[in-house]
Amino acid sequence: MNSGIPTVDLSPFFAEGDDEGKRKAIKIIGHACSEYGFFQVVNHGVPVELMKRALALSKTFFDYPTEEKLKSGPVPGTPIPAGYSRQPERSADKNEFFMMFPPGSSFNVYPINPPGFRDVLEEMFSQFVNTGRIIENIIDECLGLPSNLLTEYNDDRKWDLMSAFRYFPATERENTGVADHKDVNCITFVFQDEVGGLEVQKDENWIPVTPVEGTLIVNVGDVIQVLSNDRFKSASHRVVRQARDRHSYAFFYNIGGDKWVEPLPQFTTEIKEAPKYKGFLFKEYLQLRSRNKTQPPTRAEDVISIKHYSIRRQ
Numbered sequence: 585m586n587s588g589i590p591t592v593d594l595s596p597f598f599a600e601g602d603d604e605g606k607r608k609a610i611k612i613i614g615h616a617c618s619e620y621g622f623f624q625v626v627n628h629g630v631p632v633e634l635m636k637r638a639l640a641l642s643k644t645f646f647d648y649p650t651e652e653k654l655k656s657g658p659v660p661g662t663p664i665p666a667g668y669s670r671q672p673e674r675s676a677d678k679n680e681f682f683m684m685f686p687p688g689s690s691f692n693v694y695p696i697n698p699p700g701f702r703d704v705l706e707e708m709f710s711q712f713v714n715t716g717r718i719i720e721n722i723i724d725e726c727l728g729l730p731s732n733l734l735t736e737y738n739d740d741r742k743w744d745l746m747s748a749f750r751y752f753p754a755t756e757r758e759n760t761g762v763a764d765h766k767d768v769n770c771i772t773f774v775f776q777d778e779v780g781g782l783e784v785q786k787d788e789n790w791i792p793v794t795p796v797e798g799t800l801i802v803n804v805g806d807v808i809q810v811l812s813n814d815r816f817k818s819a820s821h822r823v824v825r826q827a828r829d830r831h832s833y834a835f836f837y838n839i840g841g842d843k844w845v846e847p848l849p850q851f852t853t854e855i856k857e858a859p860k861y862k863g864f865l866f867k868e869y870l871q872l873r874s875r876n877k878t879q880p881p882t883r884a885e886d887v888i889s890i891k892h893y894s895i896r897r898q
């Protein structure tokens with residue numbers, strides 16, 4: 585099925601010896617990351633049955649009355665809203681979500697019902713971390729970096745997070761599920777139910793990503809764009825609401841907040857190219873980005889994106 589973005593079979597990375605298969609996959613992913621910033625994967629290691637179960641359980645959860653869902657709302661005073669939340673009324677984004685940090689994190693809040701939801705969420709989280717490592721190694725290869733460079737740099741898994749989303753049906757006047765944005769993190773995984781609605785911007789066009797069961801959508805975020813000095817792009821994407829409720833999961837393979845992010849020497853000094861970004865502390869960027877939501881600027885040009893750090897040349 586033509587879903588609009590390239591599809592890659594990751595099975596060679598789970599078997600010994602298929603070097604030809606690996607080379608092929610690396611070639612498609614390298615091309616996809618520079619042209620689209622997005623691709624999708626099959627045979628990615630996350631069990632398809634687990635993904636289906638996760639969607640079924642989150643649908644059950646989001647169908648509960650609000651007061652029931654709010655029992656697993658964020659603990660007051662925690663810096664990040666783990667558990668169940670709904671986008672603020674004035675936000676353009678119209679969705680509710682359940683967010684978690686790595687299993688064992690003291691921020692996490694889990695609902696008692698539906699039974700099994702917590703186990704499935706925790707299992708999904710660990711599976712995503714494994715697939716994240718594989719993609720990270722592939723990105724090293726695609727970019728011609730020493731193997732393990734990204735894994736050694738990205739050695740703090742505490743900042744990873746996963747969300748289950750429910751988007752409300754479009755109305756006659758509004759259809760924004762998530763307004764267009766670029767992800768801040770390293771690598772994002774998304775899967776959506778059969779309703780669909782995710783769209784990726786390429787050049788001036790919005791490409792709808794057709795839902796295919798068991799497929800994971802992968803995109804590179806701003807961190808990879810900066811490290812690669814724009815070799816790989818963090819693409820704008822959005823969710824357009826449909827006639828029916830739409831459910832999805834997103835996993836954000838992040839980096840530690842204390843990491844310094846700047847173009848790697850392999851793409852600057854070593855090849856005598858100018859850096860396109862100044863360096864920054866990751867958590868400072870996260871803070872600026874979260875302000876876009878908590879105190880939305882009135883002028884569109886004041887919304888913070890990775891351009892905030894770009895070095896403009898005459």
Ligand SMILES: O=C(O)CCC(=O)C(=O)O
Nearest residue numbers: 749762774782823832834
């Ligand atoms: O729900 C989705 O399909 C994607 C959500 C998304 O882009 C995000 O949360 O950054």
Ligand SMILES: [Fe+2]
Nearest residue numbers: 765766767821
């Ligand atoms: Fe996103």
